[in-house]
Amino acid sequence: xxxxxxxxxxxxxxxxxxxxxxxxxxxxxxxxxxxxxxxxxxxxxxxxxxxxxxxxxxxxxxxxxxxxxxxxxxxxxxxxxxxxxxxxxxxxxxxxxxxxxxxxxxxxxxxxxxxxxxxxxxxxxxxxxxxxxxxxxxxxxxxxxxxxxxxxxxxxxxxxxxxxxxxxxxxxxxxxxxxxxxxxxxxxxxxxxxxxxxxxxxxxxxxxxxxxxxxxxxxxxxxxxxxxxx
Numbered sequence: 001x002x003x004x005x006x007x008x009x010x011x012x013x014x015x016x017x018x019x020x021x022x023x024x025x026x027x028x029x030x031x032x033x034x035x036x037x038x039x040x041x042x043x044x045x046x047x048x049x050x051x052x053x054x055x056x057x058x059x060x061x062x063x064x065x066x067x068x069x070x071x072x073x074x075x076x077x078x079x080x081x082x083x084x085x086x087x088x089x090x091x092x093x094x095x096x097x098x099x100x101x102x103x104x105x106x107x108x109x110x111x112x113x114x115x116x117x118x119x120x121x122x123x124x125x126x127x128x129x130x131x132x133x134x135x136x137x138x139x140x141x142x143x144x145x146x147x148x149x150x151x152x153x154x155x156x157x158x159x160x161x162x163x164x165x166x167x168x169x170x171x172x173x174x175x176x177x178x179x180x181x182x183x184x185x186x187x188x189x190x191x192x193x194x195x196x197x198x199x200x201x202x203x204x205x206x207x208x209x210x211x212x213x214x215x216x217x218x219x220x221x222x223x224x225x226x227x228x229x230x
Contacts, residue, residue, distance in 0.1 A: 011191070012225065015112050017167050019185070021176040022118040022125050024202070025195050025218065026132060027097045029177065036092040041070055044088050049078070068151040069119060075149060082149050090124035094131045106222040107137035116141040117161060117174070119151045140165060152181040158188060175218065179206035186210035193221070 020026060023033060038060075046056035063073025074080040107114060114137055116125050122143040129135040142164060147157040162169060169189035176182050178201060182192040186209075193213040194206060206214065215221040 011173070012111060014171060015173050015191070016171040017113040017115065017165070017173075018110060019115050019117045019161070019167075019172060019174040019190070020138075021174075021178070021181070021195075022116050022120060022128055024177040024197060025175060026103070026128065026134070027100070029197050029199070029202075031096040031098075033092060033094070033096060037089050040089045040092065044085060045070075045074070048074070048080070068154065069144075071144070072149060072151060082145070086121040086124070086144070090121055090127075094127060097128065097131045099131065099133045100219070101133060102223070103132060103219050104134045104137060106219060106226055107134055109226040110222060113139045113165070115139060115161075115165060116143075117152070118142070119144050119147075121145065152176075152178070153184050155184040155187070158184040162188065178202050178204075179208070179211055180204045183208070183210040186212070193218075 027033075041060050042053055042056045045051065045060050046053050049056065049059065051059065059073075060070050063070045063077070067073035067076060071080070071082055071085055074085065075082055116129070116138055118125055118141070120143060122141045122145070125141045125143060126135065129138065142161050144151065146164065147154075147160060150157050152158075161167065169185070172185075173191045173193060174182060174185040175193040175195065176185075177195045177197045179194045182194060183205060186192050191212050192210060193215060194211045195218050196206075196214055196216050197203065205211070213221070
């Protein structure tokens with residue numbers, strides 16, 4: 001079945017909790033924050049492993065492919081302390097992300113608990129939410145440390161999220177820009193929303209049945225859901 005674009009009218013009556021990815025989901029991917037993170041990862045690896053930048057980049061991408069995140073590869077292969085890595089790579093300039101009073105308003109009118117679920121750190125999530133102006137709209141952040149440094153889409157991480165926050169998957173919606181990360185959520189019974197992206201990684205699995213809604217504009221989708229005609 002093809003993913004829908006328009007939210008069904010009764011979804012609000014069915015949902016008790018909303019699980020949002022953070023980066024390239026709450027804010028547009030066009031801000032390209034990841035280019036800063038990518039560069040800082042490469043520099044960290046070069047210094048940590050005493051490599052030139054070209055070889056550090058190769059290692060960075062190889063570990064991402066093999067372990068799901070570069071961080072996981074560094075931990076598994078080199079015993080890295082994840083806190084030092086996370087602090088370094090997330091020390092970025094957030095000015096490309098525009099504050100969004102409209103998103104704040106839509107989230108305010110969206111009934112149910114709201115949780116950030118991210119492969120990044122809680123500190124990074126708090127900074128991004130503050131930049132957007134939505135920090136008061138979320139009940140919790142479930143970050144990479146809460147996941148035991150296992151990344152999405154490891155199914156055990158979703159089980160941990162559900163257990164930590166007492167979620168009923170059948171009454172939970174998960175929103176994410178990487179389509180493959182929605183597969184474990186759908187398997188648990190969650191309704192899934194894919195925020196379309198131009199990235200190859202983001203599109204992997206986008207045509208599969210685990211994507212229930214596919215949207216170009218998260219804010220517009222939320223506004224339609226809560227009845228904002230402005």
